[in-house]
Amino acid sequence: PIEMITAFEALDSRGRPTVGCTVVTRGGARGRAIVPSGASTGSHEARELRDGGARYGGYGVRRAVANAEGELFEAVRGIDVTDQGAVDRALREADGTVDGGRLGANAILAVSVAAAQAAAASRGLPLYAAVSEGLRTLPMPMINIISGGAHAARALDIQDFLVVPVGAATFAEAIETVARVRAATGEVLRDRGATWALVADEGGYGPQLSSNREALEVLSDAFERAGLAPGDDIAVAIDVAATQFHFPTEGTYIWETENRRMRADELVEELVAWSTDFPIVSIEDALAEDDWVGWRTATQRLDAIQLLGDDLFVTSPDRLRRGIEEGVANAVLVKPNQIGTLSEAREVVEIAHAAGYATVLSARSGETEDHWLADLAVGWNTGQLKIGSTMRSERTAKWNRVLEIERELGEDIELARPTFGTGS
Numbered sequence: 001p002i003e004m005i006t007a008f009e010a011l012d013s014r015g016r017p018t019v020g021c022t023v024v025t026r027g028g029a030r031g032r033a034i035v036p037s038g039a040s041t042g043s044h045e046a047r048e049l050r051d052g053g054a055r056y057g058g059y060g061v062r063r064a065v066a067n068a069e070g071e072l073f074e075a076v077r078g079i080d081v082t083d084q085g086a087v088d089r090a091l092r093e094a095d096g097t098v099d100g101g102r103l104g105a106n107a108i109l110a111v112s113v114a115a116a117q118a119a120a121a122s123r124g125l126p127l128y129a130a131v132s133e134g135l136r137t138l139p140m141p142m143i144n145i146i147s148g149g150a151h152a153a154r155a156l157d158i159q160d161f162l163v164v165p166v167g168a169a170t171f172a173e174a175i176e177t178v179a180r181v182r183a184a185t186g187e188v189l190r191d192r193g194a195t196w197a198l199v200a201d202e203g204g205y206g207p208q209l210s211s212n213r214e215a216l217e218v219l220s221d222a223f224e225r226a227g228l229a230p231g232d233d234i235a236v237a238i239d240v241a242a243t244q245f246h247f248p249t250e251g252t253y254i255w256e257t258e259n260r261r262m263r264a265d266e267l268v269e270e271l272v273a274w275s276t277d278f279p280i281v282s283i284e285d286a287l288a289e290d291d292w293v294g295w296r297t298a299t300q301r302l303d304a305i306q307l308l309g310d311d312l313f314v315t316s317p318d319r320l321r322r323g324i325e326e327g328v329a330n331a332v333l334v335k336p337n338q339i340g341t342l343s344e345a346r347e348v349v350e351i352a353h354a355a356g357y358a359t360v361l362s363a364r365s366g367e368t369e370d371h372w373l374a375d376l377a378v379g380w381n382t383g384q385l386k387i388g389s390t391m392r393s394e395r396t397a398k399w400n401r402v403l404e405i406e407r408e409l410g411e412d413i414e415l416a417r418p419t420f421g422t423g424s
C-alpha cells in the first residue's frame with residue numbers, strides 16, 4: 001500500500017519547471033518519476049497546472065507539486081501500488097475533471113508513473129518487466145534529424161524530419177546507423193552553406209533552408225554520404241504538425257517559409273508527391289487536429305504509408321475510437337502526458353492494436369533525464385519509439401535505457417519490424 005508521496009519542482013530540457021515525484025510503500029519500496037511537457041500541444045490534450053505570476057514567467061508548478069503531496073496523495077493513500085488501475089482511477093476521481101486541469105495533469109501523471117516504479121521496485125523487477133504481459137519486441141526508433149516549427153523558431157514550417165533505420169538487425173545497430181546519418185547531415189548542411197551549429201529543442205539541426213522540401217533533399221544527400229541505401233537501410237518519417245500552421249476560420253494551411261497557402265487537399269497532394277520522390281514511411285499530423293474531412297482525404301491518398309495521429313488523437317481512447325470508426329489514419333502517437341495516467345495511455349495502445357493501428361510511443365519536446373518511457377515502449381510492445389535526436393542527455397537517457405535492456409535480454413528479444421501503413 002502507498003504510504004507516502006513527496007514531490008518537487010524540477011526543470012525540463014527547455015529550462016521550464018516540471019513535476020518530480022516519489023511514491024513510497026509501507027514495505028519501503030520507492031518509485032520516482034519526472035514528467036515531460038510539450039510545446040506544440042494539441043488543444044484536446046490534458047491540461048498541466050501552471051502557477052502563473054512572476055516566477056519562471058508563469059510556468060512554475062508549485063501548486064501541482066502541492067496537489068501531488070496533498071489531494072492526490074490522500075486519494076491513493078493505502079491503495080495497493082501494484083494495482084495500477086486502482087491507483088489511476090483514484091487519481092482521476094480526485095481531480096474530477098475531464099482534462100485533469102483542476103489538480104494538474106502534470107501532477108497526476110507524476111504520481112501515476114512514480115506508483116508504477118514503486119510497484120516494480122516492490123516486486124524486484126525492472127519497470128519494463130513489471131508492466132509487461134509478455135515481451136515481444138524492442139521498439140524500432142524514429143529519430144529526429146532536422147527540426148522546424150515550434151521546436152526551431154519556425155525556421156521551417158514542417159516540425160520534424162526524422163529517420164527510421166529500417167534495415168538494422170538490432171537496436172544498437174539502429175542507433176549507430178542514425179548517429180551516422182546525423183553526422184552526415186551536418187556535413188551536407190555545411191556544404192550547402194546552411195546553419196548547422198545550432199541545436200533545436202529535440203537535439204536535431206534547426207537550419208534555415210529555402211523550402212520544406214529541401215530538408216528532404218538534405219536527408220537524401222546525407223544517406224548517400226553515409227553509404228546507406230534509401231528504403232532498405234534507412235527511411236524517412238515526417239511530423240507535419242499541421243495544427244501549427246492551420247487557420248481554421250479560412251480553412252487554409254499556410255507555409256510561411258515558402259509564402260504558400262493551401263487547402264487541405266492541396267497539402268495532401270504535396271505530401272503524396274514527397275512520398276513518391278523520397279523514401280517516406282510515416283507521416284504524422286498531416287492535417288490539423290480537428291480537420292477530420294482533410295484527414296479522411298489524407299487516409300485515402302496515403303494509406304500505403306503510416307499515417308500517425310498526434311494532435312488528432314491526443315492519446316485519448318475516445319478520439320482514437322472515432323478515428324477507427326471513420327477510417328482515419330492507421331497509427332497513433334502515444335504520449336502519456338496528453339491523457340494523464342499510465343492506465344489510459346496503455347488502453348490506447350490496446351485499442352490501437354486490436355484495430356490494426358500501429359503505435360508509436362513518444363517523448364515530448366520538453367523532456368528530462370528520466371527514462372521510464374523507454375521501459376514502457378518495451379513492456380507495452382509499442383513497436384516504435386520516438387524520442388528526438390541521438391544527442392542531448394534528455395534524449396539519450398531513453399535510447400541508452402533501451403540499449404541497456406537489449407543487452408540485458410540478449411537473444412530473447414528482437415527489434416520490431418513495423419509494416420508502416422497497409423500497403424508496404
Ligand code: PGA
Nearest residue numbers: 038039040041364365366
Ligand atoms: P511537443 O512535440 O512535445 O512539442 O508537443 C512533439 C510532437 O509534436 O510530436
Ligand code: ZN
Nearest residue numbers: 239284285310
Ligand atoms: Zn507530433
